[in-house]
Amino acid sequence: MTIHNFDIASGYYAFNESDLVSQLHAHPAWEFIFAKEGSFSLSLGDTIYENLLFAIIQPNVNHALLAAGCNCDFILIEPFHAGLTQLKEALAEVINSNGIAVLQDNLLAEKLITLLQQMRRHSEPIPVYDERVELCIRFIQDHIADAQVSRAQLARLVYLSPGRLSHLFKTEVGLPIQKFIIWTRIKVVIDHVIKEDLTLTESAHIGGFYDSAHFSRYFKEIFGLPPSSVYNNSRIVQVSD
Numbered sequence: 357m358t359i360h361n362f363d364i365a366s367g368y369y370a371f372n373e374s375d376l377v378s379q380l381h382a383h384p385a386w387e388f389i390f391a392k393e394g395s396f397s398l399s400l401g402d403t404i405y406e407n408l409l410f411a412i413i414q415p416n417v418n419h420a421l422l423a424a425g426c427n428c429d430f431i432l433i434e435p436f437h438a439g440l441t442q443l444k445e446a447l448a449e450v451i452n453s454n455g456i457a458v459l460q461d462n463l464l465a466e467k468l469i470t471l472l473q474q475m476r477r478h479s480e481p482i483p484v485y486d487e488r489v490e491l492c493i494r495f496i497q498d499h500i501a502d503a504q505v506s507r508a509q510l511a512r513l514v515y516l517s518p519g520r521l522s523h524l525f526k527t528e529v530g531l532p533i534q535k536f537i538i539w540t541r542i543k544v545v546i547d548h549v550i551k552e553d554l555t556l557t558e559s560a561h562i563g564g565f566y567d568s569a570h571f572s573r574y575f576k577e578i579f580g581l582p583p584s585s586v587y588n589n590s591r592i593v594q595v596s597d
Contacts, residue, residue: 357586361476362550364543367434368476374427378580380420384531384539385432386440386447387413390469394426398456405458410465412447415530417455420580431472435530439475488514489528492521496537500544503564507533538574545571556583 360370367385372392380401389396389411397406398413399420405411413419415435433440440447450457459465485493492510499505510533511518525533545563548554554562560571575583 359550362547363476364547366476367437368439369432370430370473370476372427372429373586374423375425376421376423376428376581376586378421379576380418381576381578381580382416382418383432383578384415384535385434386415388431388433388469388472389413389421390429390431390465391423392427392429394423396421396423396426396428398422398458400454400456403454405456408458410459410469412451412457412459414447414451414455419456429469431469433472433475437475443471485528486524488516488521489525492525492533493529493536496540500541501562501564503566505537505564539578541565542571542575542578545575 358372360372362369362371369385374393380399389408391409395407395409396411397404397408398411399405399422401418401420447457450459459468484490491514495510495513496505507518507522511521514521516524522533525531525536529536531539541563545556545559545565548559548562549556552559556571557568560566560568563571565571565574572582572584579586
């Protein structure tokens with residue numbers, strides 16, 4: 357795997373990989389897939405899109421990727437990235453009722469990829485949420501190594517009931533609190549594997565997972581495949597500009 361960009365602060369991630377095959381999964385980021393060689397398929401369980409060259413998947417849509425024999429560029433962008441603002445109207449026009457878009461116009465796809473690649477050069481600030489939600493996010497980030505961070509703990513922090521906080525948090529962020537915590541932990545683990553040259557086990561502890569098996573279970577839930585099939589050995593991961 358070649359990592360082109362992994363920026364937790366801006367919510368922009370770009371990488372290239374060949375022969376990826378995943379099980380059904382859902383992650384809280386927009387995903388843009390562009391086939392550089394070959395073609396790929398997407399399965400939504402009961403619906404399959406085949407022989408694709410370019411696809412867009414909106415956040416939290418359950419899907420599986422079938423890209424054996426295909427070399428693909430992947431760009432994941434979290435919804436808070438300000439650069440998405442100028443794209444949202446265009447995305448809304450092409451996304452279907454299943455939450456994906458399949459573009460057959462190669463010229464349009466290449467223009468969109470160019471725009472997306474330009475977005476990675478500009479770090480965007482995290483948006484302003486309700487101050488109670490911001491306090492919870494900062495607490496989660498500051499205590500990510502603590503495996504015991506919980507909804508009840510966060511509710512006490514901001515003087516809300518767990519139910520009220522859950523509703524407010526999901527409305528503001530677009531994710532349930534627990535999934536946001538897991539997503540944040542996974543990003544921290546990957547970041548340390550890539551940038552600190554740590555093993556998955558070492559990074560899993562830093563991210564607040566009990567062990568690598570605990571991390572692998574949630575990684576597979578979010579990405580549809582075990583981390584070992586992606587990274588194999590952290591030292592083969594390359595970071596390029």
